[in-house]
Amino acid sequence: MKDYYKILGVKHSASQAEIKKAYRLLAVAYHPDKNNGDKASEDRFKEISESYIILGDFAKRNAYDYTAGHQKNYRGQNIEAGKPTPITYLLLFKRIKDKVLHANGNVDKNNLFKVVDDLLTDDTIGFLIRVQDIATNNLIIDEILTCCIFLEGSLKASLYIKLKKLANGDVRFTEKVTLLNKQTDYITIKPTANSNEESLSKASVIMFVVFLLFFIVLIVVAGTRL
Known part of the structure; x- marks a missing residue:
């Protein structure tokens, strides 16, 4: 995962104003128009822009910090944040999912909900629907x-x-949710009688079930469309 803070040259605790200032200075310095089309400068400019798209927006920054393990001790309000794409949101939600799947079963449910809920705003949903990248929306x-x-x-x-x-x-969403709820009702993780006895960890069981469930969902939903 790229370190967007390092790319912009700011601390993880930087304010939104400090991030915006750093972005503007770097964007001017590495703008292709000022570097005679230099490829290295162009690539650097793209990294700077990508970093600001994420860190320049409160919700996207919150999601990035959650997946990167940074302390969420910054303050600030939402500001104009460049031009994100559906892929931008897909990558953020994928990182959140990967984070919880590798948390060894130790998931703060309230924190997880807040991060996802703050990122999936009505504005975000409206944007994703308007762009009409249906494949990416389904992945999200x-x-x-x-x-x-x-x-x-x-x-x-x-x-x-x-x-x-x-x-x-899309009726497939309702089908996915219905099937997923039916299957997760059967998930139980029983403690072993002997603590020294070797067994699958809770996290391993959860990860196995997650992937199994989605294979089932995809197969059944695909079958209904044949």
């Missing part, structure tokens, strides 16, 4: 549905409402 939905396996009750229901809106009438 799958990443978030995986995260929802670690949530319960009202938290999961709240995200389902947003995902249904993002699905924009």
